[in-house]
Amino acid sequence: MKVVTSDNPAVAAKVCRDLGLAEGGALTGTDLDAVDEPQLAAAIAHTTVFARVTPEDKARIVHAQRHGGRGVAFLGDGVNDALALHAVYMGISVDSATDVAKDAADVILLEKDLNVLADGVAEGRRIFANTIKYVLMGTSSNFGNMASAAGASLFLPFLPMLPPQILLNNLLYDTTSWPSPPTTSTRSSSAAPRTGNIGFICRFMLYFGPFSSVFAFLTFGVMLGVFHSGPEQFRSGWFVESLATRTLVIFAIRTRHIPFFRIHPSLPLTLAALGVVTVGTLIPATPVTATLGFHPLPGAFFAALVGMVIGYLALVEVGKRIFYGAAPAVPGGARYSSRRHPRRLLHHSRTPAQPSSAEP
Numbered sequence: 001m002k003v004v005t006s007d008n009p010a011v012a013a014k015v016c017r018d019l020g021l022a023e024g025g026a027l028t029g030t031d032l033d034a035v036d037e038p039q040l041a042a043a044i045a046h047t048t049v050f051a052r053v054t055p056e057d058k059a060r061i062v063h064a065q066r067h068g069g070r071g072v073a074f075l076g077d078g079v080n081d082a083l084a085l086h087a088v089y090m091g092i093s094v095d096s097a098t099d100v101a102k103d104a105a106d107v108i109l110l111e112k113d114l115n116v117l118a119d120g121v122a123e124g125r126r127i128f129a130n131t132i133k134y135v136l137m138g139t140s141s142n143f144g145n146m147a148s149a150a151g152a153s154l155f156l157p158f159l160p161m162l163p164p165q166i167l168l169n170n171l172l173y174d175t176t177s178w179p180s181p182p183t184t185s186t187r188s189s190s191a192a193p194r195t196g197n198i199g200f201i202c203r204f205m206l207y208f209g210p211f212s213s214v215f216a217f218l219t220f221g222v223m224l225g226v227f228h229s230g231p232e233q234f235r236s237g238w239f240v241e242s243l244a245t246r247t248l249v250i251f252a253i254r255t256r257h258i259p260f261f262r263i264h265p266s267l268p269l270t271l272a273a274l275g276v277v278t279v280g281t282l283i284p285a286t287p288v289t290a291t292l293g294f295h296p297l298p299g300a301f302f303a304a305l306v307g308m309v310i311g312y313l314a315l316v317e318v319g320k321r322i323f324y325g326a327a328p329a330v331p332g333g334a335r336y337s338s339r340r341h342p343r344r345l346l347h348h349s350r351t352p353a354q355p356s357s358a359e360p
Contacts, residue, residue, distance in 0.1 A: 002048060004058050006080055009051035016048055024048030029057050040064045058084035077101050092117070132196070133254050134177055139205040140253065141173070141246040144212030148242075151213070152220055158231040160220075161238060162293045169243050172280055176247055176272045207323050208253065208316065212245055215312045222304050232295035236284040240297065241305055243280035245312045247273050252316045256324050 001021060005012050009026045026049040035043060041064045050061060058074075062084050065072045074081070074088040077097030085091035085104035093105035094112070102108055109116060152160040161169075219241040223229040229237060250273060251259040259265065281302070284294040 002044070002050065002061070004050045004053060004061055004074075004084070006053055007051060009049060012049045012051045021048060026051060029053040032057050032060070037064060037067075041068055055080045055083045059087045062087045076105075132201075135201060136204050137250055137253050139201060140208040141212060141249070143205045143209035144216070145242055145246070147209065148213045148216035148238075151217065156234075159235075161235050161242075164292055165235060165239050165294070168283075168292065169239060169280075172243060172276045173246055176250060176269065176276055178272065204323070208319060211312065211315055211319060212242075212249075214315075215245060215308050216242065218308060222301070226304075227298060227301065230295070232293060233297065236289075236294045236297055237301055239294070240281055240284065240301075241308060244277050244305060244309055247276050247280075248309060249313060249316055252313055252320065256320060258317060 003012055003016055003021070009028055013026050025043075025047045027043060027047050028050075029052045032040065032050070032053065040060070044061065044064055050057070053061075058076075058081065062072055062074060066087075066089065071089050073090040073092055074084045075092040076082075076085055077094050079098050079100050081093075082100045082104040085093065085101060090107065091105040092107045092109065093101045095102075095108055095110050097105075097108075107117065149160050216238065219238050220234075223234045223237045227233065227237075250269075251265055254265075283289070283292070285296050289295065
């Protein structure tokens with residue numbers, strides 16, 4: 001932390017000592033006039049106080065820090081701070097600041113507590129982690145299902161699943177994501193800034209997507225070779241198997257560890273997933289069977305379904321160890337942009353941390 005002020009250097013140094021800031025040298029505006037940019041960047045490393053500086057000096061110090069590849073924040077409330085607030089990556093001001101300072105800032109604190117910034121950053125990282133998890137699960141499962149449908153169409157004389165059935169399958173699957181956002185909170189998901197990595201998402205999709213296709217074709221073989229199913233019963237069997245595997249695999253894909261052991265899913269998510277599988281299993285036996293093109297399934301099918309689900313989850317666990325051991329890690333550092341961001345007003349809202357339930 002650096003103190004950049006237009007006040008007396010002795011007063012600024014005394015305040016820093018009283019606050020327990022790290023001891024360091026002090027430079028004045030006159031000293032800064034005598035150094036060039038490389039010398040200034042080197043001086044910043046061992047200097048705590050910059051005093052008697054002009055607004056231009058403040059902006060110059062900010063630029064020197066940013067050119068070193070660091071994300072820099074600046075807190076100021078006066079007219080003299082406007083240039084630095086505009087030049088910095090994250091400009092912070094307060095509600096009682098001058099209009100110029102507030103206009104130049106990115107964040108305006110409405111209460112005197114910097115903890116609100118930490119809360120906002122942690123919450124943003126949790127939201128981002130949840131979004132990435134949903135993208136990974138959605139792209140991998142959809143890729144596998146669509147590849148299975150395309151492959152089945154090559155040898156089947158009928159559609160492997162009707163459009164209303166596909167929509168119903170997706171609707172039921174998406175309900176499992178509703179209880180996920182408020183319960184997904186771990187230290188790893190908010191410990192460091194993260195950025196979207198399209199390459200990682202594509203590798204994840206192409207790696208895990210075919211896993212579901214393997215068991216989809218296994219289901220096709222069971223329905224045609226064992227039960228000699230017609231179109232309606234074939235679609236019903238794949239509908240139930242597809243929904244069961246893509247829903248229950250959420251517990252495996254959303255964490256790099258073995259689910260239910262080191263990482264415990266939340267109760268709402270568990271109930272939602274089990275509820276969706278139950279509803280999907282019962283649909284072919286309900287009165288809406290004929291309307292949606294389903295057909296009741298034989299009891300032996302459900303025994304085969306249990307075996308396929310267990311095998312699928314086991315295969316995913318093995319695949320996770322190989323994938324995360326060989327694939328490059330998702331980058332943890334953010335790439336900072338020099339473009340200005342819309343101003344954000346933050347209230348101080350201290351919310352107790354949610355219990356750990358998963359990790360990105």
